[in-house]
Amino acid sequence: MSWSKPLRSMVFAGLALGLATSLGACSFAPVYTGPLASQPMLNLAYAKPNSRLEQVVYQELALRFGSSDAATAPLATVSVSSSAADTMLSATANPSKAIEVTVTATLTITARDGSTAPAQSFTRMATASYTRNGQVLADNAAATEAAERAAKAAAESLRLAVLAGLSR
Template identity: 45%
Template sequence: MIRQTIAAALLASLLGAGCSFSPVYSDGSPINAMSLAFNLGSPSSRIEQIIYEDLSFRFATSTAPKTPKLTVIASTTSRTIAMATNGPVSDPYRATVTATATATYEGKVIFEARRSASADYTASGQVLADNSAAIDAQERAAKAVAESLRLAIFAQFPTHVLTAN
């Protein structure tokens, strides 16, 4: 009985040795997103606010003088998607958000990327519903652009730590 208990404990410890304690939903990247610190610019539109907000959740923010400044300029467009229809249906549209992110450090550009993302929506002729659908599509596209910019930043600075040191 004692041998079985010891064998079970030994087996459990060997199985547990291969485990680690890390967040289940982490992206597994080798660097911590919080090791990248930026002084974020100010948004001038709702779309830029969504992008800045998403980036502020992903990176550390700092106003220290030696922290790189990250600015984002975003624009949005909507257009009709040309599709053949067989009767009275809702009109399909596509909202596209394009953003350019620029990081400067001591007056020099150290990073610049331009990303675009689109999201589809339909318009039925009801003004309130059409406006809500367009805003929702723009916000979804803005979040996709923010994610793409985050990945571009990680690609540019895979091992660098940008802090106020």
């Protein structure tokens, strides 16, 4: 069955109008700029890192949010733990072993401006994989790199959690 040209153009115009109306009801807010990203709550002061993974998380958060040296800036404290697990379920003839590193990061933001606002806490996990092949130096370098990749992913997830918490 062939549609006539006027009927085809009316259907197309109706679809375009319906799509424009439905998308007009949506609203999007940018995550990197705009009023959400410029809130005073995001002018954070960061605690001193206790480990390399904490330093990675602090650096990622400071890169995204910026940092403040003001005495009244909210204090961001991060604690990071990591664990590695062998992902091979059975022994194989292949000497390479897949290992998965899991990093759990907890961010606590405490107000220091004299208000009685409770501290906000966010916890996120991220994983990264690497392959161990029996060469000690290469295995250690791969484990360190995988843990740092997981820490960066956890920091990004923490950043999004903070922005989501502020938008409520």
